[in-house]
Amino acid sequence: VVTNNHVVDKAKTVQVTLDDNRTLDAKVIGKDAKTDIALLKISESGSYPYVQFGKGAPRVGDWVVAIGNPFGLGGTVTAGIVSARGRDIGAGPYDDFLQIDAPINKGNSGGPTFNVSGEVVGVNTAIASPSGGSVGLAFAIPAETVQTVVEQLRTDGKVVRGYLGVQVQPVTKDIADGLGLDKAKGALVDHAESGTPAAKAGLKSGDVIESVNGAPVNDARELSRRIAGLKPGTEVKLAYLRGGKSDVATVELGTLPGDGKVASRGESSSSGQARLGLNLAPASEIGLGDEGVAVMDVDPTGPAASKGISQGDVILDVGGTSVSKPSEVQAQIRAAESNGRKAVLMRVKSAKGQTRFVAVSLSNKEG
Template structure:
């Protein structure tokens, strides 16, 4: 495994060995007399009835009493995954060629003779399955469980193993790839031990405790501190991770990070590592984000997000000076999408959005998170800096176009179902005047898997030049109508011009 700085978004995401926070060992910490752990904040989550009671640890620093309280609520998650049917057929060695032979690449690409005759996935071949493991935790006594989306996203069967050794079947209620959260529900009736979410974010330096399932071992407890907050690791459009100096390993994905009162402060999802093992840099999704996502999935079956309809970039010090702003804060509007809520409300290119409902936004990423946090049809007040003056503009949000409930999802979305958000190249600074620029790539989408990146410029689709998102939609629709299984893009990327073939549904 490599670290987060791999060149491909797909490889970068895979390089983050997904797991729960294993907190730094207390070796050399010495003893602390009469240590009293802070009382818990008020419970703030659906499905909870009361917060965990504060734990008093006499004599020396120990988390044993706290572990006794929270460990029964943590489970191991095991999923069955259908593997793409592929019969490897005879091996290279069976044809008399040693490993490393020049024919190895030929056989890898085209298969052995009997493979070429029958083809991969030939009729009658048995279906193959693989297994994956992760962690999770009960959030209600009636059996709702939180874990990571990447743990269950390709599952055909899900089962959980509780701390007391019981194995229970579970079903996926819903998932949110943008935040990597999934909600499960066990079939068997409870009650089940559960843990509440923390009402507030931990401070940098606060202790955190984790229980997880590293390498399938189950029930592993570790401790450490919060190293930083608000981390953007490129995992998704709404990154806002807690960073913890935790030992995180494969199989810990979806496990909880607790404060000293037994409240969940985060769901552990990734690490940064040049070697594939823990180096003490782990990332957890904050409890506040998890609560919102889980509540939406539980109540509506999907996550509804507000949509403003602007392309934005951070306000740098130079931009702030040119606009007459005192601080380099907020987001400047680079483009307003025609017919969008922002367009209807009178937002213009060059406006600097500095606050939402009176809350200051520090940068473009924070503005995106704030807007996405509102439900569609919500009216918000934006503080906008224009022509040297501050003004308030009310905007009625609609549903995010990529949202499955949005009327503009699927074929109406600018990238179709491929996971691309597009804009004319001439409307984006630095992109040139020809082609269509990629202004966003949906995490885990077909485009993401094939290596599309924000900033790529699409020059041709299926041999036809394109100048607008509508041209791309039209070209993709034409290829689909012809019954083809993939569409070919010619793309100008940072590393040069290349072709990318994207599979399309019919």
């Protein structure tokens, strides 16, 4: 029996009530919090009707029927259409939901979403609502994802995912401008963890991963889903851009692991304040590490502040070049301008030690 992880999570005992009102004990065979899927087993012998998963993904606009037990009323059927596909609602790292407008409410979780042929195309999972009731925004886990997870839970009792070992972020329009890309597509590598498959294959910070085994990667989340859908030990070919040049890395995937106060200004940069809205100093001179340029002050109306750069952050590189002095930051900004870039790409380390790429506009106003 397939249901949602959040339906049975932390339960000491589980029972399944059938359509003929029989109640049977069930055992949790396995569950996966990352996709919110759980698999149960009924031990009592008997003949149990079941439904088939659909063989293809539904199209936006296709009619669907949702079945569940809203508010404990009992078996309830509602109808609607597929409103969208590939929705990310922040529920987990591999969100890829079908959005449907068939009314579902609390108690529908774990129920099937059928197409008009009676095939299961999704598992009802979540709603978006200010009141807790249906407002026409419901989400179902696609059948393709459910089948993959269920098969692993059935055979192994757990889900084992491929592991690349990179921190990635989406390529926004500003970042694409900073990198000189024509389109805002792909997954930008923030950092390749030392000793991971990605690092061993030569991937570096600033690389833009464009495809996995020839299949295009539109954004960072899609890369995560693609890699997680492969088994550890799988060899994949990653096409990526580095410095405007294309290359391919062959990577053998690993196993996904289980799941300061500024005292002095040092060398400052008034020109940096004027251009980016920043006052900078060498990080080594103020105790913020051995590399990079520290952000001493931020103009709240400047372009850097609009991108989330704050006091205490450390700029590690600009335009793909490591920096250690404010003058080096300015040199890279001038270089970006001379190359006709609309934005300059910076790798920034936060006070908590997390790194990210930020594209700061070089124009006088935001587009």
